[in-house]
Amino acid sequence: MKKVVIVGAGVAGLSAAFNIQEKSKQNGQKVDYLLVEKDRHLGGKLITEKLEGFLIEGGPDCFVSEKPAVLQLSAQLGIKDRLLTSNEDNKGTFVLSGGKLHKLPEGLMLMVPTKILPFALSPLISWPGKLRMGLDLILPKKEGDFDETLAGFVNRRLGREALDKIAAPLIGGIHGGDPETMSLKASFPRFLQMEQNYGSMIRAMLAARAKMPPAQPSSAGKPKHTYFMTFINGMEELAQTLGKRLDRNKIMLGKQVTRIERRTGPEGNPAYTVHISGTDPVEADAVILAAPAPNAAELVENLDAGIAENLRGIPMGSSANISVAYRKEDIPFNLNTFGFVIPAIEQRKINAVTYTSTKWDFRIPDDKYVLLRTFVGGAKNQELASLDDRELMGLVRREFNGILGITAEPVLFKIHRWIKARPQYTMGHLDRMAAIESRLDQSLGLYIAGGSYRGIGVPDCITDGLKAAEKVMDYLHSGSG
Ligand SMILES: Cc1cc2nc3c(=O)[nH]c(=O)nc-3n(C[C@H](O)[C@H](O)[C@H](O)COP(=O)(O)OP(=O)(O)OC[C@H]3O[C@@H](n4cnc5c(N)ncnc54)[C@H](O)[C@@H]3O)c2cc1C
Incomplete structure (x- = not known):
């Protein structure tokens, strides 16, 4: 039976393992897997602790439901009833400005005002700042396909005050990154599409708002979905459930992959020897690196120095x-x-x-x-x-x-x-990823997945893990592996 080693049991690695297991059951062509994790804990950055009756999130505390991967996976795992919506009665975020807390005006979507009156009345942005944001409606859209920073984009469309007081803390904060260095194309491709499709961020958001289902009256009880969602026992509940659905004998916890060697297998196909701390090496037909970029870089150094160099370029x-x-x-x-x-x-x-x-x-x-x-x-x-x-x-x-x-x-x-x-998806991230992917295409049987690469959010990492598993299955079934 063909075998895949998955390095790293964060949400990307767990999703990859789950998909290999489920696809193997469905199509009868069995593929074996081994999930190796250097920590004793399953879930990577999904860490939830229960301390003196308080539920503490060590990493993510929620996911955005507009990206469907978590909702779909929860349905597949039978844990939809464990999903938790945010308490919308108390919805609303404030911004500290001039030492005082100001409510973000009602109708502000991402960073764009979609309701005139609450925005006009809000003291958060000065009048010149508001007028500058309004210029978005008439400014021409960007010509050419070049990338720019998040700061450059917001400054260009909505002005400096909107960048400093809204976009940087609210949107830059999601990545824990610096808007002055973040690549717009890699981090927020949607903003670029909005500008291209509507010529204006305000018009794009108004169109998005018009398509939204009407808000449920509060008498209808709790909504089924809210923009931010989590699980009753915290985000780690997802990782724990995935872990329980996998074969315990195929998970190694507290074991680090230290080196990967490639050679030519008996049928001329690439074969991998995966060295793991404190245990015998494991032979595999394919490897998914579901580890953060610096860890992945160390492991591919001897396989492809070009991939390693680009992985190290991800700060x-x-x-x-x-x-x-x-x-x-x-x-x-x-x-x-x-x-x-x-x-x-x-x-x-x-x-x-x-x-x-x-x-x-x-x-x-x-x-x-x-x-x-x-x-x-x-x-x-x-x-x-x-x-x-x-x-x-x-x-x-x-x-x-x-x-x-x-x-x-x-x-x-x-x-x-x-x-x-x-x-950090800084300027040049997409070029680094393109270089990595073109070399991986030639490096048969080797895949990467996870938050360092094609999206940092938990839904993105799940999608990436599932896709890596699909690619592995296709490769192994194509007769190349
Ligand atoms: C503080 C914080 C808040 C966040 N908030 C949110 C949020 O609210 N919503 C959201 O959607 N996202 C959020 N994120 C992002 C999201 O949590 C991560 O992008 C995602 O969990 C990454 O998953 P992953 O599987 O790619 O990587 P990881 O969770 O990093 O897992 C990779 C695993 O690989 C293991 N590993 C590495 N090297 C080796 C090796 N050589 N051998 C064996 N194992 C190895 C590591 O130990 C680790 O467990 C947040 C992240 C942080 C840190």
């Missing part, structure tokens, strides 16, 4: 997220929104705060508490993510006091650091 950023719980009575205001983002121009040391216990149910032991999550590091303050626990705790408490007036002692404080772990 990795650092950030830390810190969950902080308080007694409700210690919070001097009502937490009735999803939280706020902080533009870099405010020069604070935290980037955003999510009011976790407001946004989601099932995150606190009972109503006597609240849970907040804040972010440090990212584009401008990478080094802050590496501060030690005491320093980070001091920093967060000073910022919470300065911005929110919270002086109380937290009842829980949990830090998750992601040092050089957040892939």
Whole structure:
């Protein structure tokens, strides 16, 4: 039987393994797999911890439902009833501007106003800034196919104030990246399509809004889907469910792939020897590298130095997220929104705060508490993510006091650091990917998948893992492998 080794059991590797298993069952042409993970934990960046009754997310805390991969996979796994919608009654995000929190005006989609009155009345953007955003309606669309940075694009269409106060903290923050270096084509290709199709971001968003289903009246109960969604037991629930559906004998936890060798197999096809720490090497017909770019680079160095060099060209950023719980009575205001983002121009040391216990149910032991999550590091303050626990705790408490007036002692404080772990799709990312893919095409039986490459979101990583599995199956069944 043909065999595939999958390196890395993040959501991409797990999805790849699951797809190989399911496709093998369906089409009768069995392919064996081995999923090797260097940590003892399954799920990679999907880390959910239960501490003193609080549910703490170490990595992603949700996914966007407009990309259907998580919803489809949940249906396939039979866990649709475990999906959790955000609490829309308290929807709304604030922006810190001039030291004060301002609500993002109603009708703002991504970064584009679609309702005139709330936007006009909002003090967040100055009048010259608002007029500049309105110019989007008449400015010509970009000619030519060249890439540009996210900052360049927003500045060109909507102006500097919209970039600094809305796009950079809200959209740049998703990647933990710097809008001044982020490739628009690689990170937000949709914006480019909108400009090309409608000639204006405002017109594109108005058209998108017109196509949206009407909002359900609140009397209709909780909606089935919200834009942001998660699982009742947190994002790791997805990884755990995938893990349970795989054959336990085909998963190696706490074992690192240290080297991959390629030789010519008995039928002239490429064959791989995969060296794994603390155990015998494994022979395989194909390998999926579902590991972050720097790890993948180390493993392909001896197979194809060109692929390795391009993988090393994908920069990795650092950030830390810190969950902080308080007694409700210690919070001097009502937490009735999803939280706020902080533009870099405010020069604070935290980037955003999510009011976790407001946004989601099932995150606190009972109503006597609240849970907040804040972010440090990212584009401008990478080094802050590496501060030690005491320093980070001091920093967060000073910022919470300065911005929110919270002086109380937290009842829980949990830090998750992601040092050089957040892939950045900077200018040139698509060229690097094209170079990697053209070399992989010649490198039969070798595939890459995951958040470093074709989309950082959990739905993107699932899609990428599933596709890698399909390519492997096609390759092995084509008689080449
Ligand atoms: C703080 C944070 C917040 C985020 N928030 C969101 C969010 O809200 N929504 C969203 O959609 N996305 C979010 N993301 C992004 C998303 O979580 C990731 O892009 C995604 O989980 C990556 O999955 P992956 O499988 O590609 O990689 P990973 O989860 O990184 O898994 C790769 C695995 O490979 C293993 N590995 C590496 N080298 C080897 C080796 N040599 N041998 C064996 N194993 C190896 C690693 O140990 C790891 O477990 C966030 C990410 C972070 C860090």
